[in-house]
Amino acid sequence: MKKSPRARSRQPNRTVSIIGTGSYVPERVLTNADIEKFVETSDEWITSRTGIKERRIAAEGEHTSHMAAKAAQRAMEQAGVTPGEIDVIILGTVTPDTFFPSTACHVQRILGAKNAACFDISAACSGFLFAVEIAQQFITNHTCNTVLVIGADKLSSIVNWEDRNTCVLFGDGAGAAVLRYRAGSHGVITTYMASDGNYGEILHMPGGGCALPITRDNVDQRLNTLHMNGRETFKQAIISMSAAATIALEQAGLTTDDLTCIIPHQANMRIIEALAERMKVPLGKFHVNLDRYGNTSAAAVAIALDEANRSGRFQLGDYVLLVVFGGGLTYASSVIQW
Ligand code: UT7
Numbered sequence: 001m002k003k004s005p006r007a008r009s010r011q012p013n014r015t016v017s018i019i020g021t022g023s024y025v026p027e028r029v030l031t032n033a034d035i036e037k038f039v040e041t042s043d044e045w046i047t048s049r050t051g052i053k054e055r056r057i058a059a060e061g062e063h064t065s066h067m068a069a070k071a072a073q074r075a076m077e078q079a080g081v082t083p084g085e086i087d088v089i090i091l092g093t094v095t096p097d098t099f100f101p102s103t104a105c106h107v108q109r110i111l112g113a114k115n116a117a118c119f120d121i122s123a124a125c126s127g128f129l130f131a132v133e134i135a136q137q138f139i140t141n142h143t144c145n146t147v148l149v150i151g152a153d154k155l156s157s158i159v160n161w162e163d164r165n166t167c168v169l170f171g172d173g174a175g176a177a178v179l180r181y182r183a184g185s186h187g188v189i190t191t192y193m194a195s196d197g198n199y200g201e202i203l204h205m206p207g208g209g210c211a212l213p214i215t216r217d218n219v220d221q222r223l224n225t226l227h228m229n230g231r232e233t234f235k236q237a238i239i240s241m242s243a244a245a246t247i248a249l250e251q252a253g254l255t256t257d258d259l260t261c262i263i264p265h266q267a268n269m270r271i272i273e274a275l276a277e278r279m280k281v282p283l284g285k286f287h288v289n290l291d292r293y294g295n296t297s298a299a300a301v302a303i304a305l306d307e308a309n310r311s312g313r314f315q316l317g318d319y320v321l322l323v324v325f326g327g328g329l330t331y332a333s334s335v336i337q338w
Pocket of ligand 1: 327
């Protein structure tokens with residue numbers, strides 16, 4: 001485990017802060033009972049093994065950029081920021097509208113954020129927190145003032161709907177945050193991110209890139225869909241998220257007792273329970289919404305953050321820990337004083 005030197009974004013009288021959050025999920029609800037109709041599974045199996053009851057599926061013609069823009073508009077509205085004030089848009093996704101232009105550029109067009117430099121990052125489910133760290137660095141280094149960070153995925157477009165091992169787990173959605181310096185000491189206190197490419201094949205999409213370009217044969221073998229070794233992914237999720245949580249807390253000089261709320265990646269309730277046990281934190285401190293949305297990849301932690309923010313789960317001055325894990329492997333954490 002590498003120890004990250006990246007820590008504080010505080011300056012004497014100001015701190016890089018999240019000044020607005022937003023999220024969006026598509027209207028269509030796909031319940032466990034609906035999935036029972038096309039693969040051999042049951043509501044009982046899905047609920048007891050994952051905690052997921054339903055997930056949202058994007059409409060025909062509704063792309064990652066459309067969901068991302070809706071989440072971004074809500075975050076900008078809460079932040080009181082106009083599209084012209086956005087200097088950079090960083091979007092974490094593994095389901096871009098197109099390989100290029102980037103989905104962030106598509107979002108820029110929809111928002112009319114004409115002054116923004118835009119790019120995507122590929123860190124799977126960790127994409128949103130990786131983007132928060134990049135945004136924090138840009139602002140701290142005075143590269144720019146206002147950054148729009150988005151996690152958005154349309155996993156329904158890369159799921160093999162005949163594979164019961166994976167299709168029950170995922171959903172579509174987007175979450176966003178606006179970051180900028182704010183007077184005072186509240187804001188993003190620590191960020192940590194790490195990767196281990198040796199585990200790349202436990203959760204990946206083998207086809208579609210230059211290694212295995214799309215051919216009729218590859219599509220017939222479903223190589224253009226998500227493949228996962230569930231048990232190994234489960235194990236690595238617990239190991240990496242508990243390590244990332246410990247490092248972020250150490251860097252912040254805090255203990256779990258100082259935290260009001262923990263917002264974890266929303267993949268499986270049993271992973272969150274195991275994390276709570278390792279961290280010796282009551283499960284009630286974790287914000288969980290995977291029962292309603294499933295695993296929305298890069299969007300998951302961002303949607304949960306927005307939900308927790310808007311529902312008053314934490315107040316000004318409270319400490320919040322975000323911790324994620326995803327394909328790559330990638331993992332990340334951040335302590336924020338709200
Ligand atoms: O963003 C990060 C991405 N992913 C994750 O974090 C996922 C991590 N992994 C997991 O959440 C869990 O490993 C799963 C939910 C995917 C699977 O749960 P598990 O308890 O690890 O089950 P398993 O893979 O060990 O499979 C147990 C049994 C198998 O049957 P046999 O071989 O014991 O007869 C599977 O074929 O459950 C079967 N199974 C199902 N049965 C009904 C697998 N999927 C299903 C299903 N419905 N949907």
